[in-house]
Amino acid sequence: xxxxxxxxxxxxxxxxxxxxxxxxxxxxxxxxxxxxxxxxxxxxxxxxxxxxxxxxxxxxxxxxxxxxxxxxxxxxxxxxxxxxxxxxxxxxxxxxxxxxxxxxxxxxxxxxxxxxxxxxxxxxxxxxxxxxxxxxxxxxxxxxxxxxxxxxxxxxxxxxxxxxxxxxxxxxxxxxxxxxxxxxxxxxxxxxxxxxxxxxxxxxxxxxxxxxxxxxxxxxxxxxxxxxxxxxxxxxxxxxxxxxxxxxxxxxxxxxxxxxxxxxxxxxxxxxxxxxxxxxxxxxxxxxxxxxxxxxxxxxxxxxxxxx
Numbered sequence: 001x002x003x004x005x006x007x008x009x010x011x012x013x014x015x016x017x018x019x020x021x022x023x024x025x026x027x028x029x030x031x032x033x034x035x036x037x038x039x040x041x042x043x044x045x046x047x048x049x050x051x052x053x054x055x056x057x058x059x060x061x062x063x064x065x066x067x068x069x070x071x072x073x074x075x076x077x078x079x080x081x082x083x084x085x086x087x088x089x090x091x092x093x094x095x096x097x098x099x100x101x102x103x104x105x106x107x108x109x110x111x112x113x114x115x116x117x118x119x120x121x122x123x124x125x126x127x128x129x130x131x132x133x134x135x136x137x138x139x140x141x142x143x144x145x146x147x148x149x150x151x152x153x154x155x156x157x158x159x160x161x162x163x164x165x166x167x168x169x170x171x172x173x174x175x176x177x178x179x180x181x182x183x184x185x186x187x188x189x190x191x192x193x194x195x196x197x198x199x200x201x202x203x204x205x206x207x208x209x210x211x212x213x214x215x216x217x218x219x220x221x222x223x224x225x226x227x228x229x230x231x232x233x234x235x236x237x238x239x240x241x242x243x244x245x246x247x248x249x250x251x252x253x254x255x256x257x258x259x260x261x262x263x264x265x266x267x268x269x270x271x272x273x274x275x276x277x278x279x280x281x282x283x284x285x286x287x288x289x290x291x292x293x294x295x296x297x298x299x300x301x302x303x304x305x306x307x308x
Contacts, residue, residue: 001014001015001016001046001047001048001298001301001302002014002015002301002302003015003049004282004283005207005282006160006182006207006209006282006283007181007182007201007205007206007207007208007280007282008181008205008206008207009128009129009159009160009181009182009207011050011089011128011129011160011207011282012049013049013050013089013207013282013283014047014048014049014050014283015276015282015283015284015301016047016048016283016284016286016297016298016301017048017050017051017052017091017209017283017284017285017286018040018043018048018050018051018052018285018286018287018288018294019051019052019053019211019285019286019287019288020040020051020052020053020057020058020071020074020075020287021053021054021057021058021071021287022287022288022289023036023039023040023058023071023074023287023288023289024053024057024058024059024069024070024071024074025058025070026057026058026059026060026070026099030058030070031289033074033077036074036078037074037077037078038291039288039289039290039291039294040074040075040078040079041078041079041084042291042294043288043294044079044084044087044088046294046295046298047298048294048298049087049088049089050088050089050090050091050209050282050283050285051075051079051088051089051090051091052091052093052184052209052211052285053069053071053072053075053090053091053092053093053122054069054071054092054093054094054096054133054164055067055069055072055092055093055094055095055096055097055114055117055118055133056069056093056096056097056098056099056133057069057070057071057072057099058070058071058072058073058074058099059098059099067097068121069118069121072092072118072121072122073121075090075121075122076121076122076123076124077123080122080123080124081123085123085124089128089129090122090124090127090128090129091128091129091130091131091182091184091209091285092115092118092122092127092129092130092131093130093131093132093133093134093164093184094111094114094115094118094130094131094132094133095111095114095132095133095134095135095145096133096134097110102134104133104134104135106132106135106139106144106145108144108147108148111132111145111148111149112148112152115127115130115152115157115158119157125157126156126157126158126159127157127158127159128158128159128160129158129159129160129161129162129181129182130149130152130153130158130160130161131161131162131163131164131182131183131184132145132146132149132162132163132164133164134164134165134166135163135171137168137170137171137174140163140171140174140175140178141174143178146161146162146163146178146179146180149161149162150179160181160182160207161180161181161182162175162180162181162182162183162184162206163175163180163183163184164183164184164185164211165183165184165185165186166185166186167185167186167187167191167192167193167194168185168193168194169193169194169196169197172185172194172197172200172201173197173200176197176200176201176204176206180206181206181207182206182207182208182209183201183206183207183208183209184208184209184210184211184285185208185209185210185211186210186211186212187210187212187213187275187278187281188210188212188213188214188215188219188271188274188275189215189219189257189270189271189274190215190218190219190250190253190254191212191215195278198278198280198281199278199280201280202278202279202280206280207280207282208278208280208281208282209281209282209283209284209285210275210281210283210284210285211285212285213271213272213275213284213285213286214268214271214286215250216235218250218251218254219254219257219267219268219271220264220267220268221258221261221263221264221265221266221267221268222264223251223254224251224254224255224258225251226244226247226248226251229247257270265296265300268296268297268300269300269303269304272284272297272300272301272304273304276304284301
């Protein structure tokens with residue numbers, strides 16, 4: 001596995017990270033806890049040391065109607081032991097409250113509640129990176145949510161702070177004028193709106209994690225037609241029902257890229273190579289669900305300078 005410094009954080013992070021949205025279930029087909037724990041630990045054995053999660057991933061209500069996060073629980077069970085805590089980084093996103101509607105509450109009280117609950121689920125006393133999850137432009141301009149994270153950082157509860165965005169260059173530009181250490185944003189072969197602000201982040205030594213390098217799996221090379229999507233994932237079920245035009249438009253772009261690359265694995269190689277042309281990027285966060293996916297992506301990252 002290759003490693004690099006994540007901006008001014010000083011963290012030596014693996015170039016390939018692990019995103020835990022899918023393993024949390026919720027909008028995705030759920031696997032057993034034992035299989036997910038095995039998967040997370042196998043990723044560590046492959047050299048992956050940065051794991052991304054959000055308070056809203058794999059969300060459900062417990063017997064007392066309290067919101068829980070299956071993704072955070074799984075990370076706590078798999079990596080909450082002393083040996084794993086010492087060798088892995090957790091990137092925690094807080095602020096969103098509903099996985100389906102994306103409703104959010106960035107008030108100081110709710111953010112602190114989310115943060116404290118997340119630490120308990122992760123079985124950690126400190127989180128390495130804490131990000132405000134998908135705030136609006138107005139919320140970023142106001143800076144109130146980030147001020148909460150500054151306090152948590154000052155108390156030694158979060159080592160690095162920042163924001164998590166989609167492909168929103170205006171949001172990033174404003175964030176880069178604030179005291180942040182790290183960013184997560186969407187950037188891939190199809191969504192490249194943040195290309196120029198990535199250069200700004202590099203100049204300011206702000207570490208960048210890229211989410212969605214395969215654009216929800218489109219750029220994995222698995223999908224050429226509508227029929228290729230799994231009906232067991234309600235994410236795709238919903239999109240095929242309500243967003244068929246958008247799905248079809250993306251598939252047209254994907255098929256062009258697949259033809260250019262020459263095959264599915266070649267497309268994945270091309271997708272990751274495109275991302276790492278930007279020096280600001282520390283890790284790409286991929287939502288793995290099988291050990292074979294971890295192994296394949298790790299091998300691609302290891303050989304990015306080779307001909308696919």
